Amino acid sequence: NKTIFGRDFLTLLDYSPNEIETLLKSALTIKQNKADYAEALKGKSLGMIFENASTRTRVSFEVGMTQLGGHALFLSSRDMQIGRGEPVKDTANVLSRYVDAIMIRTNSHEVVEELAEHATVPVINALTDGYHPCQAMADLLTIYEHKNTLKGLKLAYVGDGNNVAHSLLAAGAKVGMDVSIATPEGYEVNQEIFEKAKKAATETGATLVQTNDPKEAVKDADVIYTDVWASMGYEQEQEERLKQFSQFQVNTQLASFAKDDFIFLHCLPAHRGEEVAADIIDGKQSAVYDQAENRLHAQKAILLALVSNS
Ligand code: CP
Ligand code: NVA
Numbered sequence: 001n002k003t004i005f006g007r008d009f010l011t012l013l014d015y016s017p018n019e020i021e022t023l024l025k026s027a028l029t030i031k032q033n034k035a036d037y038a039e040a041l042k043g044k045s046l047g048m049i050f051e052n053a054s055t056r057t058r059v060s061f062e063v064g065m066t067q068l069g070g071h072a073l074f075l076s077s078r079d080m081q082i083g084r085g086e087p088v089k090d091t092a093n094v095l096s097r098y099v100d101a102i103m104i105r106t107n108s109h110e111v112v113e114e115l116a117e118h119a120t121v122p123v124i125n126a127l128t129d130g131y132h133p134c135q136a137m138a139d140l141l142t143i144y145e146h147k148n149t150l151k152g153l154k155l156a157y158v159g160d161g162n163n164v165a166h167s168l169l170a171a172g173a174k175v176g177m178d179v180s181i182a183t184p185e186g187y188e189v190n191q192e193i194f195e196k197a198k199k200a201a202t203e204t205g206a207t208l209v210q211t212n213d214p215k216e217a218v219k220d221a222d223v224i225y226t227d228v229w230a231s232m233g234y235e236q237e238q239e240e241r242l243k244q245f246s247q248f249q250v251n252t253q254l255a256s257f258a259k260d261d262f263i264f265l266h267c268l269p270a271h272r273g274e275e276v277a278a279d280i281i282d283g284k285q286s287a288v289y290d291q292a293e294n295r296l297h298a299q300k301a302i303l304l305a306l307v308s309n310s
Pocket of ligand 1: 053054055056057058127135267268269
């Protein structure tokens, strides 16, 4: 795709509704015709910088590159000079001389922006405190597969107002899906990001709402979504958060406010008995493993669009 080639993938807010639709369609095609793409990124390398733990992101990107005929390098920041204070700028410039794209998972979104500013190859955000755009693409793909549409649906996010919630707001804004975010007081989404998403939503008609009432958010929802209460880097707040979030568990009582045919999503890793009851995440309406699988397909589409000019 000509408008996507060579760009960074830091947040869905940087992409037009059309471009996101193109990526989703490409993901579906790649998913259904895996063999056709076996050499699509032949000879290409992806550098994957991880400052934090990961199961899905690491494996799906690495396997995705292999399936596209390319190669991925797992670069733990603990083993890299960046972890010993080498400037982000130098890391960006040097890696750009070796690899065709850089994927990074780090706490600060500003670090990813700095890396992208100096890198001469595409930089992909694989989770920051600000956004989780690759996750949101997999989420859209999963919702589309289960509901046959995106526009006009209602997604309810119940939990911490951070990275995943921000990316769901951006995703909804771009595809015309309504998003209601319910957080405890003091754990609301970043208001600057909320305003940016609202502005983007005027283009598609999506309604974006924030509330401190989980029932209000879940009312008539097609999709119920939650995430861990103590994100990476916030483990020391675990005990306090268990208290603050106690009324925000997704369980059958809360889910009874949603549409009968709601699906349940969670980016994983999940904590049964905390943000979600076992009978919801392990129940018939849970699509969490489809969602995890779709990380692979969505990211192959992203890699292909950013790295391949054909
Ligand atoms: N959902 C997600 O990003 O999972 P990992 O932390 O395992 O990569
Ligand atoms: N909000 C979570 C997402 C993990 C994929 C975190 O930041 O740890």
